[in-house]
Amino acid sequence: MYKCRTPKNKAELAQYYQLRWQSLRKPWQQPVGSEKDDLEVQSYHRVIVDDMDNIVGVGRLHKSGQEHAHIRYMAISEGLRGHGLGKLLISELERIAAQAGVKTIELNARSNALGFYQSLGYVNKGYSHTLYGDVSHDKMIKNILPADRHLSQVADDLQQIWHQTIPLSKAMNINICYFDQEILRTNCEPNFNKNLHNTMFAGSIYTLATLTGWAWVYFALQAQSQQADIVLAEGNIRYIAPLGGIAHAQTSLKLVTGSVAPLFDGKNARFNIDVEVCCGDKVVALFTGSYVAMAKRS
Known part of the structure; x- marks a missing residue:
């Protein structure tokens, strides 16, 4: 059984960033530390853990305005992709956003993830940027219903x-x-x-x-x-x-x-x-x- 929650302590937070780096930065020869930005202390961080409390998924939400937020740094451990963990993570981040008064969520999706986000109701607004001269991203937006x-x-x-x-x-x-x-x-x-x-x-x-x-x-x-x-x-x-x-x-x-x-x-x-x-x-x-x-x- 997998659960989505906040990292409990510094050790789990370190594992959270490690999975981020391994999935999103290491394949492009980026150094440790490149998986972080200046908004970490302003953000909502969530992990997916298995029955042994191993971190197998990570994602972040940060608010960019009173009613607007961004999802970034989504990653699922290799070998567990395609098992619904990404959907579980997005659902939790959207729940947090709704309770924080967010009405619109924006994210930048890699080309191989466009179908996944579209299946969850995100609308493709077209090309956003290319990361490291190789990884193309599209801007995607979803309107969020009030939590209550x-x-x-x-x-x-x-x-x-x-x-x-x-x-x-x-x-x-x-x-x-x-x-x-x-x-x-x-x-x-x-x-x-x-x-x-x-x-x-x-x-x-x-x-x-x-x-x-x-x-x-x-x-x-x-x-x-x-x-x-x-x-x-x-x-x-x-x-x-x-x-x-x-x-x-x-x-x-x-x-x-x-x-x-x-x-x-x-x-x-x-x-x-x-x-x-x-x-x-x-x-x-x-x-x-x-x-x-x-x-x-x-």
Whole structure:
């Protein structure tokens, strides 16, 4: 049985890059290191492992915009090609993209892989480039459906509230990109939120994290048909690394304590919510917020 997942540790990440090099660079006499680029720390990396946790497939997704992403460095171990592993890998990368708010995925396919990608719904847009003077690539694009199409109306309502009452949220174009009752993800427009170092403003990171926690409380109220004013009582953030790519923020059931139950008795409901601000797979900031849903007084 094969599984697709994130590399667990540095040793697996080294194996991930080794397979990349062996499949995509070594046959053209390229040196070790040529299998990497400047976007590695901004990307989502996935491996396919067998029952013994041997890495037999690799692929990468990186966002190039709020709603646009690229797949690169797809490779399957020789001898296992044609067994559905490539399809498994693409499916996982598309799932990640959809949950990150991506609407369009682009990739450059070698001529011998065009049929494979077309069978998965990618449209050939014609010649892209030739690698090492020998390997021709075509540009291919696929439109991605939202991860949860039932979310759109609720998310639109919340975004409208934000944009009408918090001007900064509109300027940042903060969007709800995924929510399934267990995980919530948001994103924002990257270019507006860059500083002179081409990394994300600390204030923008804080705002994105704050509103992600706020959104969790909002959805909790909606689920119980409760109305309350949501306020941030206290917020703290730890910046771990510069955010040079495209950000998303996320929280989940395991990062939240509190419920709307006190509202049924006319009391305020309190939530403690941790929010991770991420760039690709990497968590670059951790926010902890205490929120209060203030009961409506009749």
